[in-house]
Amino acid sequence: MKEFDVRRAKLLDKMENNSVALIFSGVSKISSEDEFLPFVVNRNFFYLSGIEQENSCLMLIKGVGVTKENLFIDPFDPVKERWTGKKLNVDQAKDLSQVSNVFTNDAFASMLTLVFEGKYGEIKNLYVDLAPEIKIKNEYSTKSLAEDFKAKYNLNIIDVYPMIRDMRMVKSELEIEELRAAIRKTNIGINRLIKALKPGMYEYELADLFEFSGREKGRSNLAFSTIVGAGVNSTCLHYPTQDCKIQADDIILFDLGYRENLYCADISRTYPVSGVYSPMQRKVYEAVLNCNKAVIAYIREGLTIKDLQEFATNYLKNECVRLKLISPEEDIRKYYIHNISHHLGLDTHDISDRSRPLEKGNVITVEPGLYFPELKIGVRIEDDVLVTSGRAEVLSDSIIKEANDIEKLFKTKK
Numbered sequence: 001m002k003e004f005d006v007r008r009a010k011l012l013d014k015m016e017n018n019s020v021a022l023i024f025s026g027v028s029k030i031s032s033e034d035e036f037l038p039f040v041v042n043r044n045f046f047y048l049s050g051i052e053q054e055n056s057c058l059m060l061i062k063g064v065g066v067t068k069e070n071l072f073i074d075p076f077d078p079v080k081e082r083w084t085g086k087k088l089n090v091d092q093a094k095d096l097s098q099v100s101n102v103f104t105n106d107a108f109a110s111m112l113t114l115v116f117e118g119k120y121g122e123i124k125n126l127y128v129d130l131a132p133e134i135k136i137k138n139e140y141s142t143k144s145l146a147e148d149f150k151a152k153y154n155l156n157i158i159d160v161y162p163m164i165r166d167m168r169m170v171k172s173e174l175e176i177e178e179l180r181a182a183i184r185k186t187n188i189g190i191n192r193l194i195k196a197l198k199p200g201m202y203e204y205e206l207a208d209l210f211e212f213s214g215r216e217k218g219r220s221n222l223a224f225s226t227i228v229g230a231g232v233n234s235t236c237l238h239y240p241t242q243d244c245k246i247q248a249d250d251i252i253l254f255d256l257g258y259r260e261n262l263y264c265a266d267i268s269r270t271y272p273v274s275g276v277y278s279p280m281q282r283k284v285y286e287a288v289l290n291c292n293k294a295v296i297a298y299i300r301e302g303l304t305i306k307d308l309q310e311f312a313t314n315y316l317k318n319e320c321v322r323l324k325l326i327s328p329e330e331d332i333r334k335y336y337i338h339n340i341s342h343h344l345g346l347d348t349h350d351i352s353d354r355s356r357p358l359e360k361g362n363v364i365t366v367e368p369g370l371y372f373p374e375l376k377i378g379v380r381i382e383d384d385v386l387v388t389s390g391r392a393e394v395l396s397d398s399i400i401k402e403a404n405d406i407e408k409l410f411k412t413k414k
């Protein structure tokens, strides 16, 4: 069961009469010279269409008393197909998107002219996703298109981005199921890492293992580039190089996740390579874990992520003072240097309005961390959490995080 049609109906409902919305999938970006980066679909387009193909466009029309949905995709091109493989045909695109009117791009311009010239009544508003990275062709952006049509047809331009953002912030049952599936798979990947982990390995071997274990249909299925940092590298938040040898007395931090139909898991766990935390590692670990659990217990509708951040900073400060890890207490800003939470969904750092109070159906991360480079100890414990009308539900609660459970698990693998 899909719900792309439900989402489009919701957006159409929010649009004013006498309006057209154009939402583009985007195009591949140039990496260097004639080489392109792998195509990454505009998630707002995917959210409304289920289509992950470049050069596609959704056209939603809301005339007076009439709505219409059109989808445009690249036409069949036998020569191109020999170079870059098969593309969706019209029937496949209909099937995926549940849009009944699917056309090829050669019909786009004439269709748009018909619409602006009154086929569905006068059009006053043009809704476009004005996120600057969305290009229609080469350097021609949605912003350029908006300006061109504004001048030509005297249109009022409205950014559709915040409207789709508000919809994406509240997850449906189906979306929550996708997130659960992504987290389940991530847990399996993490268990593979625990089994494989031993001193003398390189960090990248574990990152590669995680990526390989999650491949689906031959494709990498990472939600984002895996972070594996051992020893002092655990204190670098987005440690990128992963070329160090792992030592027996290191702590090792993993920040990783797979996707399920583009829905991202985002999990961090921190383990002792030897299987047993040193007294100092355990101290830091317990402080972060206590904070993780306290924030989860604190989450409720009506709070903002800023409230959670204040709560977490205060909590970590008190824990660190109690454990004599810092002094003076203001030093917490040197050791807890990021935010407690972000929304999660089709993007790992999902589209959101951070000032908006949390509500039922939001899925957010809870990821306190403490980083002491001079001790070579960085700890982050990140869970994915569903906001409900009562206590928050920890979607990742099957991924163990109690220090004793972790030590027990490490013992059984030997």
Ligand SMILES: [Mn+2]
Pocket (backbone or CB within 6 Å): 266, 342, 365, 367, 382
């Ligand atoms: Mn995160």
